[in-house]
Amino acid sequence: MAERRSLSTAIQTIPNADPVAVRAFVTQETKQAPLSTEAAKPQTVLSASFQPVGLIPITVRLRPEIAGALKRASLERQLAAAEFFSQQEIVERALVAWLRENGGLNS
Numbered sequence: 481m482a483e484r485r486s487l488s489t490a491i492q493t494i495p496n497a498d499p500v501a502v503r504a505f506v507t508q509e510t511k512q513a514p515l516s517t518e519a520a521k522p523q524t525v526l527s528a529s530f531q532p533v534g535l536i537p538i539t540v541r542l543r544p545e546i547a548g549a550l551k552r553a554s555l556e557r558q559l560a561a562a563e564f565f566s567q568q569e570i571v572e573r574a575l576v577a578w579l580r581e582n583g584g585l586n587s
Contacts, residue, residue: 535568 487506542550550567557565564570579585 550570554565554567554570557570564573576585
């Protein structure tokens with residue numbers, strides 16, 4: 481079996497490697513960025529009316545019987561070739577209805 485080398489020995493044997501860069505990498509040291517003489521660019525601030533496009537992932541925990549019923553309903557709707565059958569669509573439609581009824585959705 482090959483003889484094991486220490487990390488410091490292995491680092492010293494890297495050909496054409498900058499020893500300072502290797503040591504900084506191994507110790508996770510970062511160089512301080514030189515301060516720019518230019519004024520920092522102002523960050524763009526999003527307005528309060530910003531509406532994201534696409535879907536936003538969220539995570540919820542459901543009781544086993546609810547999760548099972550959702551999965552079963554999804555599969556039954558898929559087998560019946562229903563217009564919408566994914567768990568995503570079922571949950572989204574149920575939430576939209578609940579939010580409209582309880583004043584949480586204004587559209």
